[in-house]
Amino acid sequence: MRWVVKILALIGVVIIVSMLTFLMTDLLPGDPAEVIAGSNASDPAFVHKIRQELNLDDPLPVRYVHWAGAALHGDFGRSLEQNSEPISDKLRRTIPNTVQLLLLAEIVSIIVAVPIGVYSGYRANGKFDKVTTGVAFLLLATPAFVSGVVLIAIFSVSTHLLKIQFQPISEVGVVESLKTSIMPVACISVGIIAVYVRLLRTDMIATLQEDFVLNARAKGLKSRYILFRHALRPSSFSLLTVAGINLGTLIGGSVIVEQLFSINGVGNLLVQSISSRDIATVQVIVLIISVTYVAVNFLVDLLYSSLDPRIRRG
Amino acid sequence: MADTEIIASSVEAEPASPDDGGFKKRRLGLAFWIPAAWVLLVVFGAVFANILPLKPPNVPDKCAQFVAPQFDLSTGKETIPTYPPNTTIEGVRADLCTADSRPSAKPSSTHWLGTDTNARDTFSRLVHGARVAMIAGVATIAVGLLVGGTIGLIAGYYRGRTETALMAVVDIMLAFPTLVLALAIVAVLGRGLTNACIAITVVAIPAFARITRANTLTYAEREFVTAARVMGAKNTRIMMREILPNVIFPVVAFALVAIAVAIVAEGSLAFLSLSVKDPQASWGQMILDGRSDIENSPHVALIPAAAMFVTVLCFNLLGDQFRQIFNVRDAAL
Numbered sequence: 230m231r232w233v234v235k236i237l238a239l240i241g242v243v244i245i246v247s248m249l250t251f252l253m254t255d256l257l258p259g260d261p262a263e264v265i266a267g268s269n270a271s272d273p274a275f276v277h278k279i280r281q282e283l284n285l286d287d288p289l290p291v292r293y294v295h296w297a298g299a300a301l302h303g304d305f306g307r308s309l310e311q312n313s314e315p316i317s318d319k320l321r322r323t324i325p326n327t328v329q330l331l332l333l334a335e336i337v338s339i340i341v342a343v344p345i346g347v348y349s350g351y352r353a354n355g356k357f358d359k360v361t362t363g364v365a366f367l368l369l370a371t372p373a374f375v376s377g378v379v380l381i382a383i384f385s386v387s388t389h390l391l392k393i394q395f396q397p398i399s400e401v402g403v404v405e406s407l408k409t410s411i412m413p414v415a416c417i418s419v420g421i422i423a424v425y426v427r428l429l430r431t432d433m434i435a436t437l438q439e440d441f442v443l444n445a446r447a448k449g450l451k452s453r454y455i456l457f458r459h460a461l462r463p464s465s466f467s468l469l470t471v472a473g474i475n476l477g478t479l480i481g482g483s484v485i486v487e488q489l490f491s492i493n494g495v496g497n498l499l500v501q502s503i504s505s506r507d508i509a510t511v512q513v514i515v516l517i518i519s520v521t522y523v524a525v526n527f528l529v530d531l532l533y534s535s536l537d538p539r540i541r542r543g
Numbered sequence: 544m545a546d547t548e549i550i551a552s553s554v555e556a557e558p559a560s561p562d563d564g565g566f567k568k569r570r571l572g573l574a575f576w577i578p579a580a581w582v583l584l585v586v587f588g589a590v591f592a593n594i595l596p597l598k599p600p601n602v603p604d605k606c607a608q609f610v611a612p613q614f615d616l617s618t619g620k621e622t623i624p625t626y627p628p629n630t631t632i633e634g635v636r637a638d639l640c641t642a643d644s645r646p647s648a649k650p651s652s653t654h655w656l657g658t659d660t661n662a663r664d665t666f667s668r669l670v671h672g673a674r675v676a677m678i679a680g681v682a683t684i685a686v687g688l689l690v691g692g693t694i695g696l697i698a699g700y701y702r703g704r705t706e707t708a709l710m711a712v713v714d715i716m717l718a719f720p721t722l723v724l725a726l727a728i729v730a731v732l733g734r735g736l737t738n739a740c741i742a743i744t745v746v747a748i749p750a751f752a753r754i755t756r757a758n759t760l761t762y763a764e765r766e767f768v769t770a771a772r773v774m775g776a777k778n779t780r781i782m783m784r785e786i787l788p789n790v791i792f793p794v795v796a797f798a799l800v801a802i803a804v805a806i807v808a809e810g811s812l813a814f815l816s817l818s819v820k821d822p823q824a825s826w827g828q829m830i831l832d833g834r835s836d837i838e839n840s841p842h843v844a845l846i847p848a849a850a851m852f853v854t855v856l857c858f859n860l861l862g863d864q865f866r867q868i869f870n871v872r873d874a875a876l
Contacts (some may be wrong), residue, residue, distance in 0.1 A: 242714075242718050245718075246718050246719070250727070253727065253731055256731055366856075366860075366863075367856065370803070370852060370855040370859050372807040372810060372811065372852075373811075374811065374827065374830055374831075374848070375830070375848040375851055378830060378833065378834060378837065378841070378845060378848050379848065381841070382837065382841035382844070382845055385837075385838070386838055386841050393837075476720070477721055480720045480723060481720060481811070484722055484723075484815070485814060485815070488814065489814075489834065499723075500815045500817070503730040504816065504817075506730075515723055515727045518719075518723050519718055519719045522718065523718050
């Protein structure tokens with residue numbers, strides 16, 4: 230019963246989000262056809278063509294159903310510049326690059342943050358903990374475009390270790406592509422690592438006070454075993470929740486980083502489409518990102534209860 | 544006032560950590576004064592940017608055209624033109640111009656922080672950029688605090704259907720990743736500083752609604768609220784005089800951190816060329832400008848990046864100090 234309610238809520242949110250996204254064109258002052266035409270609005274023939282193609286004379290709800298129905302089938306319409314290209318083609322080119330960045334950033338963040346967070350919590354207020362807390366505070370104050378220019382200045386300009394230009398897997402193969410991903414991924418990860426370390430540290434300190442940890446220690450188990458086998462799992466819940474919410478930060482970070490390292494990704498496409506006032510493409514990208522965001526947080530909710538038996542029973 | 548006494552006594556009764564001397568000692572620490580001084584400096588620059596004796600921020604150095612290296616096609620060498628003494632071209636003493644006036648010049652006595660890729664004075668642009676950063680940080684958060692705070696206060700106090708309806712709106716807004724929502728708003732409104740600020744404000748409102756509601760919930764059931772109600776106080780009075788003074792401190796602590804986030808958000812939009820229009824200076828736009836020539840002169844991008852980093856760090860530190868002073872728990876966020 231609980232799950233039925235949750236899934237219904239998920240569907241409801243997705244529908245409302247898609248409605249709001251669809252409304253973007255009608256929220257603009259003036260004729261939607263001219264708005265969609267963007268820089269070509271002065272051409273009456275083009276505006277007329279758009280009106281025909283998008284059935285703009287139909288009432289709003291009818292148009293929404295058409296648009297959403299087509300989107301469900303993977304048909305996102307055409308980009309409405311003069312050389313109109315199907316939006317799905319643009320997405321096919323850009324999504325792999327962005328997904329590569331986001332996955333790598335999430336993996337790197339967790340791999341780096343978990344041991345640091347666990348150890349700072351274990352030796353809370355020790356030297357290591359004080360240093361990591363300080364560093365985490367500094368990293369939190371570093372936006373992606375600041376860490377980005379610093380990284381470029383150090384690794385590309387001064388030492389020539391890494392190339393600035395990102396190269397996708399499809400063009401140069403996995404190894405080369407991963408090499409060019411190092412800096413962009415590092416940029417996105419720094420802030421997230423700081424958040425994860427702080428969270429995990431706090432939760433770890435709380436878990437290590439529990440009786441079962443004392444029991445494990447009394448049995449003579451090794452510290453490492455206690456930390457990673459007994460204490461990590463119950464300490465990782467807020468980390469998991471935040472990992473879901475952080476997808477938003479990740480996407481935001483990737484928009485910046487894609488610009489900084491000239492990566493042909495979704496964020497770059499979004500910014501370009503905004504600049505050229507190609508609202509049709511902007512709508513589709515906003516829709517896809519928000520639905521992914523909502524869905525991932527729903528999955529995190531699912532995972533949460535499978536990790537924590539108390540929630541499953543409760 | 545009774546409410547301030549409650550806060551003062553609760554702070555004295557339970558200091559954040561037992562080993563420091565309590566309220567007064569912490570408040571006067573360097574961790575407060577250094578960031579406060581920097582923030583004051585930035586605010587000073589932002590307010591008086593037009594009055595201060597700065598070089599024009601949006602015009603290239605007049606000397607730049609006279610000291611640009613000339614590429615000689617016949618010899619294939621770069622030469623720097625020289626002028627006889629007392630040469631005046633277009634009202635500029637060309638013979639007194641130095642290489643310090645070139646685009647992307649290093650810091651010198653002429654240009655304290657060097658020039659950008661268009662030979663404009665970086666220091667002057669930094670100070671004028673501080674104005675943009677402060678408008679984007681303070682104005683957006685002030686409005687976001689007012690609107691979001693009101694929503695949160697009403698939702699947390701009245702509960703029931705009002706709360707469900709208000710929080711549903713807030714949750715829908717949170718269904719969009721923040722930067723994407725801001726970008727969508729800018730896409731609808733068009734680029735420009737005002738529109739960027741509107742976008743940041745809209746994005747800030749749900750965060751403030753949530754934190755204010757969470758704090759209101761903890762006070763709405765307290766005895767002094769019941770006492771006020773028994774004495775016949777109206778709802779508005781209870782909210783304004785009993786709950787608000789308690790809720791305001793954690794929310795202000797959050798606002799200081801939110802200012803930092805808003806400054807970064809404006810910087811991000813400017814970095815994506817969606818905020819200020821050329822030639823107006825914004826730190827994010829200056830970093831973008833420096834990015835184009837980062838291979839040859841990284842300092843053009845690094846200087847505004849440093850300004851942004853320090854400012855954001857200072858607001859975070861101030862927010863942290865506030866949180867410690869008023870014992871705000873992270874859980875409330």
